[in-house]
Amino acid sequence: MKYIESINKLVAELCKLPGVGKKTAYRYAYSIINMDEEEVASFATSIVEAKQKVHxxxxxxxxxxxxxxxxxxxxxxxxxxxxxxxxxxxxxxxxxxxxxxxxxxxxxxxxxxxxxxxxxxxxxxxxxxxxxxxxxxxxxxxxxxxxxxxxxxxxxxxxxxxxxxxxxxxxxxxxxxxxxxxxxxxxxxxxxxx
Ligand SMILES: [Zn+2]
CATH class of the missing domain: 3.40.1360.10 (Dna Topoisomerase Vi A Subunit; Chain: A, domain 2)
Known part of the structure; x- marks a missing residue:
């Protein structure tokens, strides 16, 4: 599993969140991978939008x-x-x-x-x-x-x-x-x- 580069990258990003360790990050990563594409797109957009709009x-x-x-x-x-x-x-x-x-x-x-x-x-x-x-x-x-x-x-x-x-x-x-x-x-x- 450690050879799947994109999962490792996602896990590394999730680990930047407070209180998220490797184990939790993997759980989140698999949960994201199991979403359908539309859901994932909306999830990603909401992150970018919140960052752009909230100050x-x-x-x-x-x-x-x-x-x-x-x-x-x-x-x-x-x-x-x-x-x-x-x-x-x-x-x-x-x-x-x-x-x-x-x-x-x-x-x-x-x-x-x-x-x-x-x-x-x-x-x-x-x-x-x-x-x-x-x-x-x-x-x-x-x-x-x-x-x-x-x-x-x-x-x-x-x-x-x-x-x-x-x-x-x-x-x-x-x-x-x-x-x-x-x-x-x-x-x-x-x-x-x-
Ligand atoms: Zn104010």
């Missing part, structure tokens, strides 16, 4: 296929929730409870990985802070998330804006997307001033 909202940095995402276009709010990555916006939206807007940082401060304030969308955040009452910092509960939260609060609090952080309870080092909804909802509701 980041020019205001908040969330995923969108418009210039400005629906949340930024439709919601008027004086609360901004600051998250690490664009996918975190979807995680919060799935809770169906939060009615404010978002700001995606595109990472967190990490001296070890040479990620400093200029590498994050912090300037863009500060530029949005007119008529804002509260900034909720929803960075991850680990060293980098803590450092980022502290850095942001030092910039934002002097502007007279309330800065809060998600309550503890989210396991250390866990991505928000892997946190169960009840825990995340609790952490959002019990957020604390920092």
């Amino acid at each position: 980041f909202c020019s205001v908040c940095g969330a995923y969108t296929d418009q210039e400005v995402c629906e949340i930024c276009a439709d919601r008027k709010s004086d609360v901004i929730c600051v998250v690490k990555e664009a996918k975190d916006v979807d995680t919060f939206e799935k809770l169906g409870e939060y009615t404010g807007t978002y700001h995606v940082l595109n990472g967190q401060l990490s001296p070890m990985n040479n990620i400093g304030p200029d590498d994050l969308r912090i300037k863009e955040l500060l530029a949005r802070l007119t008529d804002v009452k509260e900034v909720i910092i929803a960075t991850t509960p680990d060293v980098e998330g803590d450092a980022t939260a502290l850095y942001l609060s030092r910039l934002i609090k002097p502007l007279g804006i309330q800065v809060t952080r998600l309550a503890r309870g989210i396991p250390m080092g866990t991505d928000l997307e892997f946190t169960d909804e009840a825990t995340l909802l609790g952490a959002l509701k019990d957020r604390k001033n920092i």
Whole structure:
């Protein structure tokens, strides 16, 4: 089997996906090969189309296929929730409870990985802070998330804006997307001033 070049190539591509090891990649590859040609074409097209059409909202940095995402276009709010990555916006939206807007940082401060304030969308955040009452910092509960939260609060609090952080309870080092909804909802509701 290892001599079938096209299967090996497909498996190598599938292995680039998070959480997909060789075994799973082979299962996916055979499943794709067993689809009829039309299905495979539609599958491939949807991958290319998603990549071409989806980009980041020019205001908040969330995923969108418009210039400005629906949340930024439709919601008027004086609360901004600051998250690490664009996918975190979807995680919060799935809770169906939060009615404010978002700001995606595109990472967190990490001296070890040479990620400093200029590498994050912090300037863009500060530029949005007119008529804002509260900034909720929803960075991850680990060293980098803590450092980022502290850095942001030092910039934002002097502007007279309330800065809060998600309550503890989210396991250390866990991505928000892997946190169960009840825990995340609790952490959002019990957020604390920092
Ligand atoms: Zn947006």
